[in-house]
Amino acid sequence: MTPTLEPLVARAIELGLQSSLATPRAAALLASKSHSPEADAIIQESQRLTIDYKACLKEIEAAAPHQYTALRNQIVDQVRKAMKKQPGMRKWRCPVCNFLFDERIGLPRMKIPASTSFQDLPDGWECPECDGSKERFVLDRD
Ligand SMILES: [Zn+2]
Secondary structure (H helix, E strand, O other), rough: OOOOOHOOOOHHHHHHHHHOOOHHHHHHHHHHHOOOOHHHHHHHHHHHHHHHHHHHHHHHHHHHHOOOHHHHHHHHHHHHHHHHOOOOEEEEEOOOOEEEOOOOEEEEEEEHHHOOHHHHHOOOOOOOOOOEEHHHOOOOOO
């Protein structure tokens, strides 16, 4: 894979997972016709993720039209695999900037695959948003 494609593919996997995780909850809220600001925010976020995911795929298609089908299959496959391994996966929050590390999603842009447990992150790993140390992260009870 060319160097320009790699971050795009990683981003597509991240967005694909985020949108796959957000969609069922948003769909349930839509079906229940609940209109709280929280519900609206969740629905909007889910729609935004889907739009971003599709835009990212389009970017990949534009950058590598000949490889697109193979890359897209690879992305969809990774998302599907990660979605299967959900039970027991947790989220960890950076208390400084509120960045959320979701074990199901991992951090593809930092080459941390989906379904990576927080404990398995390398020593010296830092919050990608604020460089806060790994030790400061707290389990997110959502
Ligand atoms: Zn942080």
